[in-house]
Amino acid sequence: MTQVAALLKTTRARLKAAADPDFEAGLRWYFKEPVKPYGVRTPLLRELARLAYRDVKQWPVADRDRFVVEMWKSGMLEEGGIVCHLYRRFAKSCNEREFAMFEQWIDRYVRNWSHCDGVSTWLTAACIQNRPGLADRLAGWTKSKNRWKRRSAAVSLIQEAKSGRNTETIFHICGLLFDDTDDMVQKGLGWLLKETYPKKPREVLDFLDGWRTRAPRLVLRLAAEKMTEKDRKWLLKK
Numbered sequence: 001m002t003q004v005a006a007l008l009k010t011t012r013a014r015l016k017a018a019a020d021p022d023f024e025a026g027l028r029w030y031f032k033e034p035v036k037p038y039g040v041r042t043p044l045l046r047e048l049a050r051l052a053y054r055d056v057k058q059w060p061v062a063d064r065d066r067f068v069v070e071m072w073k074s075g076m077l078e079e080g081g082i083v084c085h086l087y088r089r090f091a092k093s094c095n096e097r098e099f100a101m102f103e104q105w106i107d108r109y110v111r112n113w114s115h116c117d118g119v120s121t122w123l124t125a126a127c128i129q130n131r132p133g134l135a136d137r138l139a140g141w142t143k144s145k146n147r148w149k150r151r152s153a154a155v156s157l158i159q160e161a162k163s164g165r166n167t168e169t170i171f172h173i174c175g176l177l178f179d180d181t182d183d184m185v186q187k188g189l190g191w192l193l194k195e196t197y198p199k200k201p202r203e204v205l206d207f208l209d210g211w212r213t214r215a216p217r218l219v220l221r222l223a224a225e226k227m228t229e230k231d232r233k234w235l236l237k238k
Contacts, residue, residue: 088123
């Protein structure tokens with residue numbers, strides 16, 4: 001048995017042993033889209049990612065990537081979660097190669113907001129932090145037929161927003177997504193604006209001044225969550 005197959009077998013056995021049928025039912029109810037959960041809570045997923053990392057960090061990159069792809073292929077909610085937690089430990093080394101790989105994951109395997117946000121806010125975000133020019137590629141994602149890729153175009157910039165970086169790119173992506181009618185994309189867009197505001201309040205207000213009369217109400221409500229009372233009332237005034 002190869003080291004990849006052995007770790008897959010061990011990880012899945014641990015997931016099955018920890019499965020809680022009631023929690024599994026709750027997860028199926030919680031997500032709007034269909035999911036395939038074991039019924040395992042997040043603290044254990046983090047622990048399984050930590051245990052997997054002890055082995056994977058010593059492997060050739062090809063074996064590491066083979067392991068995570070097999071986890072994705074299972075379609076199981078928690079296996080995708082473990083991949084996100086595991087690869088987050090390699091954030092400092094993420095660059096162009098990983099960015100292309102993460103985009104492929106979004107295209108092929110991401111089918112819910114949890115996986116979308118795990119890949120985007122931790123992994124593609126790490127690539128952008130290490131190689132800021134990669135943010136320019138997100139504009140193309142806003143035209144995708146894949147709702148999760150369009151959402152990822154926004155939430156991949158969450159860490160940039162929190163740090164006050166890449167503001168011009170953030171507003172460019174927001175402008176491209178403002179007419180999107182998908183609620184999950186709108187939620188990602190509102191989240192991005194909400195996180196941009198604390199470091200760039202005046203810039204956010206100036207940007208929204210041209211959009212607030214026709215922007216989706218969901219986007220505006222989310223964008224306003226961290227605003228001052230005065231700014232919130234201005235933004236949400238009908």
